[in-house]
Amino acid sequence: MTLPKLALTDSDPAGLPVDAVVVGTVQGPDGLELAPGAEPVDAAFGGGLLELLKLLGATGKADEVVKVPTRGAVTADVLIATGLGRPVDEEVTAEQVRRAAGAAARALRGTAKAVSTLSAVDLAATAQGTLLGAYVFTTYKSDKGDNPVGRVELVAPTDGTAREHKATVKAATAIAEAVCTARDFVNTPPNELHPAAFAERAAELGREAGLEVEVLDEKALRKGGYGGILGVGGGSARPPRLVRLRYKGPRAKKKVALVGKGITFDTGGISIKPAAKMEEMTSDMAGAAGVIAGVLLAAKLKYPLEVVAWAPMAENMPSGTAYRPGDVLTTYSGKTVEVLNTDAEGRLILCDAISRACAEEPDYLIETSTLTGAAVVALGTRTAGVMGSAEFRDRVAELARANGESAWPMPLPEELRADLDSRLADLANITGHRWGGMLAAGLFLREFVAEGVSWAHIDIAGPAYNSGGPHGYTAKGGTGVPVRTIAAVLADIAANG
Ligand code: BES
Ligand code: MN
Ligand code: ZN
Numbered sequence: 117m118t119l120p121k122l123a124l125t126d127s128d129p130a131g132l133p134v135d136a137v138v139v140g141t142v143q144g145p146d147g148l149e150l151a152p153g154a155e156p157v158d159a160a161f162g163g164g165l166l167e168l169l170k171l172l173g174a175t176g177k178a179d180e181v182v183k184v185p186t187r188g189a190v191t192a193d194v195l196i197a198t199g200l201g202r203p204v205d206e207e208v209t210a211e212q213v214r215r216a217a218g219a220a221a222r223a224l225r226g227t228a229k230a231v232s233t234l235s236a237v238d239l240a241a242t243a244q245g246t247l248l249g250a251y252v253f254t255t256y257k258s259d260k261g262d263n264p265v266g267r268v269e270l271v272a273p274t275d276g277t278a279r280e281h282k283a284t285v286k287a288a289t290a291i292a293e294a295v296c297t298a299r300d301f302v303n304t305p306p307n308e309l310h311p312a313a314f315a316e317r318a319a320e321l322g323r324e325a326g327l328e329v330e331v332l333d334e335k336a337l338r339k340g341g342y343g344g345i346l347g348v349g350g351g352s353a354r355p356p357r358l359v360r361l362r363y364k365g366p367r368a369k370k371k372v373a374l375v376g377k378g379i380t381f382d383t384g385g386i387s388i389k390p391a392a393k394m395e396e397m398t399s400d401m402a403g404a405a406g407v408i409a410g411v412l413l414a415a416k417l418k419y420p421l422e423v424v425a426w427a428p429m430a431e432n433m434p435s436g437t438a439y440r441p442g443d444v445l446t447t448y449s450g451k452t453v454e455v456l457n458t459d460a461e462g463r464l465i466l467c468d469a470i471s472r473a474c475a476e477e478p479d480y481l482i483e484t485s486t487l488t489g490a491a492v493v494a495l496g497t498r499t500a501g502v503m504g505s506a507e508f509r510d511r512v513a514e515l516a517r518a519n520g521e522s523a524w525p526m527p528l529p530e531e532l533r534a535d536l537d538s539r540l541a542d543l544a545n546i547t548g549h550r551w552g553g554m555l556a557a558g559l560f561l562r563e564f565v566a567e568g569v570s571w572a573h574i575d576i577a578g579p580a581y582n583s584g585g586p587h588g589y590t591a592k593g594g595t596g597v598p599v600r601t602i603a604a605v606l607a608d609i610a611a612n613g
Pocket of ligand 1: 578
């Protein structure tokens with residue numbers, strides 16, 4: 117992953133020796149407006165920038181990028197006007213700035229140096245949007261295409277606030293890098309990112325960051341009684357793993373467990389999925405990618421917390437050694453589960469990891485997974501569903517939204533619990549009906565969370581992977597959701613307990 121270098125400048129953006137200058141545009145009540153920060157550039161255009169952009173058909177709507185040759189009005193050869201959309205209560209939100217900066221960064225590919233004036237509206241959002249929008253995954257392309265923009269100067273005063281601005285850019289950069297680490301994992305194809313390879317790469321990153329690293333292989337999983345992970349992983353020639361990465365910060369006041377679903381490919385197993393779009397199940401390890409990136413970030417930003425990330429990894433395949441509908445698995449907790457559908461595999465690897473994580477008595481547990489198609493039916497492709505302890509659930513969903521990741525709290529209706537009762541075992545892995553599939557999965561997981569732990573389950577089946585076209589700072593493929601949510605929740609726990 118090569119991301120642009122960001123720098124702060126207080127020079128006039130019109131006179132900087134760069135190739136492109138970025139200004140924001142807004143859909144005002146009376147049509148196109150220039151966003152704050154564009155004034156010096158407009159002045160260099162003799163005050164005629166707005167009229168020029170109108171002439172070119174600019175409206176200021178989100179994801180609109182208009183390129184203008186500057187013909188010597190400013191030092192840069194090209195001006196990029198990027199739309200922020202319609203202000204909310206007369207203010208543009210941080211997310212609008214992030215998206216506009218992202219769209220500009222996509223338009224800047226192939227450019228060596230640029231300056232952005234969007235930072236006058238929101239520095240952190242411009243930094244994050246620029247880095248995330250510049251991201252490309254070209255590992256498997258012979259022709260890598262245009263490089264991401266090399267360097268972006270962000271206009272900001274460098275007076276008494278310079279230190280703060282530097283810290284802002286540094287934190288935004290660390291978070292964006294973590295998001296891109298998760299994206300890289302998700303974008304790596306399933307033949308290359310099988311459980312052992314995924315575990316090895318996670319361990320390597322963990323060691324580099326000075327974390328405590330533990331990887332349980334299939335032998336250790338058998339010895340430990342991880343019947344869920346072994347059951348799901350049994351159909352693949354490439355055996356499962358459980359990764360544990362622990363960061364202990366200075367003066368750690370709270371202990372947070374992170375658990376992420378790491379199905380490196382989900383065929384559905386014996387209850388096999390239809391062929392159409394099955395390739396998207398390469399993203400079924402996005403939860404694991406998210407928690408691994410999350411604990412690495414906690415170490416990088418030195419949060420005063422203890423954070424332990426747990427990533428159960430398996431490939432869900434049909435074969436002669438695969439688990440089958442009707443099997444009963446004995447999970448790590450000792451609870452038995454009747455498998456009625458081998459495609460409801462995520463909850464079976466997660467229950468083992470959740471029980472194991474709870475054995476270390478965390479204060480909080482955040483579990484995240486591409487768990488149910490029902491979550492996509494309920495909330496669409498861009499919004500995560502958050503379930504769990506009422507207070508923590510609401511806190512997580514709110515922090516997610518405040519940090520640019522759409523999420524909404526969801527209930528765990530008691531009346532659905534009985535539908536998970538099994539004829540044979542303590543629990544069945546699915547209900548016998550189609551109703552509330554996202555919530556039933558949450559109720560299944562709840563059975564394995566220890567009493568007294570504040571927990572949240574984030575179903576990212578929709579937002580973890582973008583199968584549509586690029587938009588804002590989001591490319592096709594892995595999005596890095598829910599890394600920014602995890603980052604925000606950890607920061608909030610560090611600050612407020
Ligand atoms: N990984 C899938 C869920 C999924 C679907 C993620 C679409 C991303 C996009 C999960 O393992 C699964 O197959 N869930 C089943 C559960 C069902 C059998 C109860 C589903 O949603 O159909
Ligand atoms: Mn499945
Ligand atoms: Zn799955």
